[in-house]
Amino acid sequence: MHITITGNLGSGKSTICKILEDKYGFEIYSTGKVQREIAKEMNITTLEMNQLMCSDRKYDTMIDDATARISRENRDKNIIFDSRLAWHFVEQSFKVFLSVSLNVAAERVKNDDRGNVEKYSSIAEAKEMLAARAETEDKRYKDMYHLNYFDFSNYNLVIDSTCCTPEKIASIIMQEAKKFEATMKEKGAFESGNQGINRILISPKRLYPHPVLSEELNNLKGMIDEYAKLSDYIETTIPVSKNGDEYMILDGLDQVKAAAAAEVPFIPVIIN
Structure with a gap:
């Protein structure tokens, strides 16, 4: 099974992916980690990295090509793709979008230890920077791929992480992914590319x-x-x-x- 997980900044993607790895035996492929490492090496912030990527496609192309290749070469493995656009590049997957309120996202990223390049002095600053990052990424995806990243119809499960524990969210993702996979195999819909929306679950x-x-x-x-x-x-x-x-x-x-x-x-x- 391949599961692609994306969502709002600060929605807890990495935490939930780790639970799916530890409890359900999935291997994690995280492009966010790759992007942060590149930004760190260049001694710039993640927002500055996103802005740079607007004018230089080589970073996006590198990440996208690797994502597609890994999915094709590992059809027999259980993999979690923790990636903004893996839902688009992985050919057969259960597509998950994690939603979260901006206020809670700002609190999370301010309190997280993400290194000097992602430190915020206040909740207000974190909210402002998260909104700016989301706007920058959304614009880039529309310009490069003609994709609406925040269009929920792209995903099979949209689930809200604002109030619920990561453990409960991971459990629901697995339940819904198994039901989805069984339905797709029965209908042969994976091969036809028919992978429409399943549920939107909000607190x-x-x-x-x-x-x-x-x-x-x-x-x-x-x-x-x-x-x-x-x-x-x-x-x-x-x-x-x-x-x-x-x-x-x-x-x-x-x-x-x-x-x-x-x-x-x-x-x-x-x-x-």
């Missing part, structure tokens, strides 16, 4: 209006008791609108309230 705490735990929940007791038996997500898909990294509930507020009260980690959503 109830990222949905607006925030589910308020109040006396109203007395009317939802039956639903809450039912949801309390779930460990991953409810089955009902909730329609939402998306504005930046905020999700507004369009319908199904009672289900969201009950899921939040039952401490269900995720809500399946469809973005309208």
